[in-house]
Amino acid sequence: MSTPAAIDVVVSEVVEVNSLIKRFHFKRPDGAPLPAFSGGAHIIIEMQDGDQTRRVPYSLMSSPLDTSDYQCSIRRDDEGRGGSLYMHREVVPGMQMTISPPANLFALDLRANKHLMIAGGIGITPFLAQSSQLERTGGQYELHYGVRSRELGAYIDELQDRLQHRLHMYYDEHNEAMDFDTLLSTQPAGTHLYVCGPAPMIEKVLDTARAAGWPESHVHFEHFSKAPPGEAFSAELSESGISVEVAREQTLLEAMEAAGVDAPYLCRGGACGQCETDVVECDGEIMHEDFWLEDDERASGKKIMPCVSRFRGKRLVIAR
């Protein structure tokens, strides 16, 4: 299960959306349709960056009704581990790449009476696909979209055309902020809430929903942040009987893969729980960066999510 059937694609188009965001189009080499998917799904793009293989998840933003190509919008992150920089600098039309089949960890709940979507910045991408899906299947929804400025907000014109009154824009440059209290306390029963954006925004929305009595099963969120870089460290793998060196801009999962260890994963963003690994010995500190483990599991030092989390100290042994 750890290595999903890969899809060979060609980069058919690269579009500069604004000064920070590029949109990448992928097609099959023979032009055949790509697999169908559901709004909110991501793919994992495999990047051959020198001798390093990166596998980075990005939301599919194109319409699930049109699988002649897949489209991902990627914001350049100058502080990140280098995946987005690689995409921005190296990837050009005509290039052959490998992607995973789509997987969805941020799916619409199709029972909802209404879908309330809240996006911040590049967190808009899954909602582009979901709103296209709902246009076909029907279903009540509205999208609240916050951006720093008109210049840095992506796809505002397209959304205004498509969504019309269902789109609500908020511009930081005009000091417009979403009033979460009012928004979340005035929804009809059976509404499902979806939020994707920067971590502080997600926290705030989740706190507000909790305080307003929203059932947890009606609240869905997806972090778009990627595993952060950090200091290099080494880890011993007790089942494989080897040690791996994790470079500054590598994750523990990537280092294991580079060493030929077949470790499970799904989201590569610390959210899905598939890569959860037992810690056998830990003389030092685990820097947990995931959204999966419970607080007591983190405190226990007995679990680590190698797709995002790192280690600082003398010795780390994990059961892999």
Add this chain to the structure above:
Amino acid sequence: MGSTASLPTFKDGTYRDDFSFKNSPETVVRAPFPFDKDEYMYAVNMELHKDGRKGTAYEEPIDMDEHYLAEMRDRALVLDEDPLRCQSLPHMEMAGWDTLELLMECKAASFPEAFSLERDGDQWHWINRPMGIDQHFTFGDATTLPYGPLEYITRQAQGDFVVLDERDGNLWMDAGMVTTQADWSLDFDIGMNFFEWHAPVPLAHEKGIFQRALKYLLAVQQSNPARRLNWTMTVNPRLDTSPENYHQWGPENTHITPENVADKLFLRIELQSFWRLPRSNAILFPIRCYLLSMRDLSTVPKWATRMHRVLKSLPPELSSYKGLDNFREIAIDWLSEYDDGSPTTPGPFPD
């Protein structure tokens, strides 16, 4: 899926009344025998559903055998009497279309002499030659089919089909077509989550098997189906052993004698597979039933030996849960003739 399988010669046969169902020798040896060792215990026995071994039930992703038409006739009879065997909660319509697409594509790719699918945008043309069906329809528009998409295609595919919606880190049994089941009911279980519908199973909870199985299933991705086997035993070749019809088949459990056990008692094998559906993000869970009489088993010496040892060593809780207590000893006695005590070769396949 690269090469296509040879088309079986379809047989008549009934799964009720006179029970004229009979396996041909080729159908016996291709069965997915469920025991890879001489004893049985629950395990998270899941593996990727791929690399089908030629000449076995694993050869094609969605198997079809000589009983196809007979089984489809039996399904139609069950549905005539009890339409609630096929249900789909309102939010599962998309998953029904996903199921229809998956089954049509698999069947057309595996058995092109029998099935064909032509797609022109959302205008589809489906031909099922064995059943004499030639259907033009609009994908996504249920008014262009005689039944809803799930019922339409599962009236043309062997095995039960359960459709699981994924929400809240759990799976919910929100649609299905269930007419060949081992004593469980879709009408009873519909809307339940993974832990709720497994609640009656003994021993496995203590072993933490359901938590691990759920985690595995949630990771099933498009293009990467998984599978597992399950088994029980059934008196007479009856596909519809449902709680709804217990009054018909329940009393038969006491009808096994040393004289009739060879032809009246069947190993009932379930080949369960798990497919991530693309548009709905649901999981399709086909449960395909294979029936082998004790005499069928005896034609494969390794299988008869192993069946003998599995039945002898089965924990009493499992024997009771599977409903084997009335005939287990009789079957063990009959099978003992095929067990000389020598070791069996590893793996499930015939020698």
